[in-house]
Amino acid sequence: MLEKKIVEFINQHHLLTLATSKDNVPYCCNAFYVFNKENGSLIFSSDTSTKHARDFIKNPKVAGSIALETKEIGKIQGVQLLGEIIKLKKGGKLEKASKQYFKTYPYARLIDTHLWEMKLNFAKMTHNRLGFGKKLIWKK
Numbered sequence: 001m002l003e004k005k006i007v008e009f010i011n012q013h014h015l016l017t018l019a020t021s022k023d024n025v026p027y028c029c030n031a032f033y034v035f036n037k038e039n040g041s042l043i044f045s046s047d048t049s050t051k052h053a054r055d056f057i058k059n060p061k062v063a064g065s066i067a068l069e070t071k072e073i074g075k076i077q078g079v080q081l082l083g084e085i086i087k088l089k090k091g092g093k094l095e096k097a098s099k100q101y102f103k104t105y106p107y108a109r110l111i112d113t114h115l116w117e118m119k120l121n122f123a124k125m126t127h128n129r130l131g132f133g134k135k136l137i138w139k140k
Contacts, residue, residue, distance in 0.1 A: 002040055003136050006079060006125045010035045010066060014104075016042060018118070019063040020055035027051055033118075034104050036097065040140075041083070042118040043097045045108055053114075056085040062118065082122035088115045 019028045029052040031044040042064070046053045056062055062085055067078035088094040097115050102108060121140040 002120070002123060003125070003138050005127060005136055006123050006138060007035070007037065009068075009077060009079060009125060009127075010042075013066050013068070015066065016044060016118075017065045017067075018044070018052060018056075019065075020052045020059065021061075022055040022058050027055055032105055034100050036100065036117070039117070040120050042081075042120070043088075043101050043115055044118065045101065045105075045113045045115055047112070048114055053116075056116075057087075060085040064118065077125070077127050079123050079125045081118070081120055083118040083120045086117045086119060088117055093117075 014032055014034075016031050016033045017028055018031055019026060021027070029046075029050070031046060033042040033044040035041075036043055048054070048057070062083060064081040064083070065078060066081070068075065070076060088097050094115065097117065098113075101113075101115060123138045125136040127134045127136060
């Protein structure tokens with residue numbers, strides 16, 4: 001189970017920076033996400049024609065980060081994530097994920113949405129509100 005403060009932080013934000021790699025060439029993108037507490041994963045949408053989707057289809061091992069944008073050192077917070085991308089296919093998982101994603105982002109219903117799950121296996125949170133340089137680490 002993910003550390004409570006990490007879950008709280010992830011739930012307070014909505015933009016994931018996702019890093020992929022294909023043939024030793026890194027790439028990153030930003031994606032709106034919802035957190036699936038039940039699975040300890042992030043649900044996001046991406047068309048299969050994008051570079052990052054083509055990359056994670058070939059190499060599903062990815063990294064990501066979510067950060068609070070601030071210039072105040074004492075308020076710095078962010079998480080660095082490692083995980084694996086899984087395409088959500090028809091069935092129970094896709095239905096649950098769709099319901100959660102469309103509740104948060106109703107306008108996404110207007111486009112051809114492809115939902116993906118980033119199953120987390122590592123999270124490191126920097127939480128300066130708990131003390132300068134304080135790190136919370138979780139591994140699956």
